[in-house]
Amino acid sequence: MRERPNDAFREEAYELLAELETSLLELEDNPRDKDVIGRVFRAMHTIKGSGAMFGFDEISAFTHEIETVFDLVRNDEILVTKEMVDLCLLARDQIKAMLDAAGGHLEVDRSRTAHLVGAFRAFLPQAAPAEASPAAIPAPAAAEGAATRTWRIRFRPAHDIFANGTNPLALLRELCELGEARVVAQTDLIPPIDDLHPEVCYLYWDVILTTTADANAIRDVFIFVEDDCEMTLASIDDGGCLDDGDSRKLLGEILVERGDLSAADLERVLTERKRLGEVLVEDGLVKPGQVAAALAEQQALEKQRQNRPAADAASSLRVPAERLDKLVDLVGELVTVQSRLSQTAAGREDAVLTAVAEEVERLVEELRDLTLNIRMLPIGTTFSKFKRLVRDLSRELGKDIELETAGAETELDKTVIERLNDPLVHIIRNSIDHGIEMPEVRQVAGKPRQGTIHLSAIHSGDSVVIEIRDDGKGLDRDAIRRKAIEKGLLGEQDEPSDHDLFLLIFAAGFSTAQTVTSVSGRGVGMDVVRRAIDALRGTIDIHSEKGRGTTIRVRIPLTLAIIESLLVAIGKDRFVLPLSLVEECIELTEGDVAAAHGRNLVRVRDQLVPYLPLRRWFAMEGARPPIEQVVITSLGGQRVGFVVDHVIGEHQTVIKSLGRMYRDVQGISGATILGDGSVALILDVPQLLQGAEAEEKVATHG
Template identity: 55%
Template sequence: MDAQEEAYRAEACELLAELEASLLELEEYPEDMELIGRVFRAMHTIKGSGAMFGFDAIAAFTHNVETVFDLVREGKVLVTKELINLTLSAGDHIRDLLDSQGGGDAQREEEIIRAFRELIPESESGEDPPTDPEGEAAPDEGPEPSGTLSTYRIRFRPEPDIFTGGTNPVHLIDELRDMGECRVVAHTDKIPSLSDIDPESCYLFWDIILTTDQAENAIRDVFIFVEDECELSIDRIDDDNAEDADCEKIGEILLKRGDLSEEDLETALKRQNLLGEILVAEKVTSQAAVSSALMEQDAVRRQISRRKEEALAASIRVSADKLDDLVDLVGELVIAQARLSQKAHTMNDVDLVSIAEEIEMLTGSLRDNAMGMRMLQIGSTFSTFRRLVRDLSAELEKQIELTTSGEETELDKTVIAYLKDPLVHILRNSIDHGIELPEERREAGKKACGTVHLAAEHSGGNVLIRISDDGKGLDPEAIRSKALEKGLILPDADLTEKEINGLIFAPGFSTASQVSDISGRGVGMDVVKKSIEQLRGTIEVESTLGVGTTITLKLPLTLAIIEGLLVTLGEGFFIFPLTAVEECVELPPDEAARGTRFLNIRGELVPYIRLREEYAVGAPKPDLEQVVIMEAGGQRVGVVVDSVVGSQQAVIKKMGSVFKDAPDISGATILGNGSVALIVDVNKLLDLKL
């Protein structure tokens, strides 16, 4: 697949996501013309770009949808639930065509096209377009002008590099020809000599005089997907209200088109005075007023030009693979910088230390910028779930509203990619098992329409994502009974409410009385927990029977580089994620003799574990040990280590298969002296040991 096809696929996926969001919003506000316009423009761009990049099947199919929404814009077709459902199905089919290299379900496509054509009023529909022997629609011959005709002057001046994006200007002009009577003049005076021609550059521009029954917006839609790659002007040159209007003089037409400067016109008409001079001579205005008007005109022109240049330079599309390569290189640079800093301090060379500190500052800025480029707003993920909630609530005959907050919260693109499936499963559970049927909700004194709320917020170096519903909540007794039945707990086990709720993450656990096609067979929540833990995150459940349930995901901002606390055990080095660390204290010498495994931290008893015992470190322990106090699972826990070195940027490296049986080790990093430090997964360590 070439780069142009890949670029089209990426653009089409973005447009389909925008289309789906616009349709779901349009379902709530069916008379919003701005939303209707967004749907039409998305379809028009998918169709136009598809035709230019060789995706003819997509272009032909999308044309049917675009035709209906053009009638919607004109008020000839109403926005109904049937139209929304049909357009959503059309978007799904376009995705299938993208994934199947232009194939797809032909029968489904035919059914969708037939349904769209049935929505077109008889006064607007003609005979079906003829098909060729292959079964494809023949090219559209264009509509016959009818009703009120208007004449437009169109100046289309593409950028010289327009060919590099796969755009053929001739196709755009042909589309204008289909709209009515069209006369075209190509300007060739900028074509250089044969020896100087660049075959990949466009030297032509066109003037088109179009007489059509279409509105100006329809003409602009032709150029909608190249509007940033050309200079385009569209002016209506006739006047419906002028019965005896004189034709414009040639000089005026040339001036309006920009083909003639005022200076050149003044030279040609030397024996005549300019309009400004005539007005000043007749004392109907002053020279200062004329000069001011010209100055204002020039300032407006400059401002428009400046805004266009800023808009073109505002963003650039970069391949995700290139971005990942950049982050990998920055990671290696961080390691090299750490080695340089350590060498500089070892040599005690003041100049070298100064250079190392400057390199450290620059490396830190480069790291932050590279990581920032990987960050995406989670709102784009949230918006994809509106369709899921809409479809499932209709299938289950429930009334459910999805609300969101914190959409601007940013998260690493890799984390977002792995997060989608767990969120889908949690939402399915909330919709299927959480939210009650409208009759049940009314009997419980609730609104018939249930609510599922998605929220995101930053918390230190982590992001908290909460999925809340106002459904029936979890039943602690039902969970306990099912856990006893499956042998997950002992009959006399004394569990807190939090521990009982945590049982829903046990493999195969489910309190559902019957199997559901929506949320599965109880084999999903344990997979959700494993998926979140693979992202070095945690998952917690809070629920009140009859009120609702909230599931909280705590995730790291990024999976590539973290700030860590470097500690030692014997001759080995270990790193704790700094976001989990609260403080470091010394272990009292008499604490080991008591054997209580509790520390008194400012009046609070904090349990601790000895890491050298857990990792079987045989080297002699130091006289004075350190305790790293961390927060995990809502409680404070201490981890005893030999010494605390300090904070350390850790470029995370994946572990080999030899560490597959070490679930509490999430990765490794290379230190400045070339040593390897293991990164400890604090949550898994404490889950295993407490």
């Protein structure tokens, strides 16, 4: 089941491309930032290097062209321009296309590649014909990815390394940041103070680095001083072998391996009985610093061996997503079985069984939380994609828009994040297209020329609230009203609140756009948003102030797999509703129904709340009981009741899909398995709510 190296490369390359995009956008704002330039260069360099290694020659050759340009940039020979960033972004897309092509046997537009190559070469001074083939690609010492390994690095800066402003300590620091490092300075070249040339570098270093970074990443640290230092890199332990306790290396072997000591000398010294290190130094065979470095290496190896189990637990691990899905499925089944166990235990008066059931319940709960947690990812990855979207689209439209983000670290279920992407794209596009005005218009209105879209994510209970706020022109109440009436979504006489009116933009077939652009305005966008969010069991809320901007708030449950819910019964059928939407349950007597004069309204304290009799709505057989229950739900500030025969109680619901055959069933979003093994259906509250609204409208209009 091992991933093929090619897949590993592609996966890594996709990640690098994502980072590259972020770096490029950053570079656009700070074209002189050396750090960012370095990041761009390293990303290109790594893609080129690993690409060549895994036979992606086209990618490697292409990336080489960009790398060449960035080599000049980081040497201050040319400056970063907007045009260059644009080209780089296009190049990034092209590399991605090449990767996609490699995965799916698609064709890449080679003329585009050639065009880009030409454009990059134009950046080179005197337009020197760049080498046709990629320059020597550093032969990586090892191909494997994330395993923890220990490396021996000797770093010997050139004597004049200070002259170009390089601080070797900074490089050592970078190296140390890659993992656990032991640095040993070699001071033997330092002369007496009288002979010291203050600007010559005498020190050199041995570093023992235990890291998950690969050879390329280590080499990358020295990338800017390649010509100004000697750097040797050797793997002295590749993680897996460490279990072999006997492979522990002796000090002497290490010194021989490093070339600090000849094997013959070692042989001779070993016949003496003193501590090896001392003997070697006394005999002048090796310098103390070399012994120290070798000792450090020995210690690092031993330490790594001791720490291996702990280190493994702490380090991260790449797991195919399907395996996690399978795990969640199994935990789901376990939750179901556990609830059956609890039910069985409750039915018998057996103290031992009850105790066991409780223990299992506790464990399953812990296991469930842990499992769902594993699938949590920060939402930030999606955010960075939006940065690009905003940049490209606003340019296309001649607008000046900045995307601010907050809460990128907020974690959400992986599937939820994936499925959130499209609706968020639609909302942001809508803001760019219809929300934010042209710079001149903004200026006239006394606003800054640059518009802002603020995208944030924050945890709130068992959900995440994602807010998209723009400082554009706000929604046009009258236009929406007209449109809604025209589309039959609103009666001529209706005077809904702003809030209710604005929500109509999410209705099917609604669009107020005057012109159809490539961006949005085909009258499908917001409708799609609504459906996607509904499918995630989320809610949308909207606020807008004319001239000030629009805020759309999307609330999404943290996970799609398991929810707390309320179990209800109608006849002998059982249904569940997401508990997060339930406000309270009240009784509905025949008297209440009569008092409402045929309208489906119930008084909850001082408010009249519309309700939907599910028995009738689902056209179910059987008579309703004299006293029914109304489950009052609240969704996006709207309260609606659902009439059921009776409320059974809370239930931990493992959500199961109803499958293809039932995918378009109205009012039902899925199913779950109850403790007794039977199936209950999950009510699709948002969809039912629309039904209730329609029903109420019919009742009011006669």
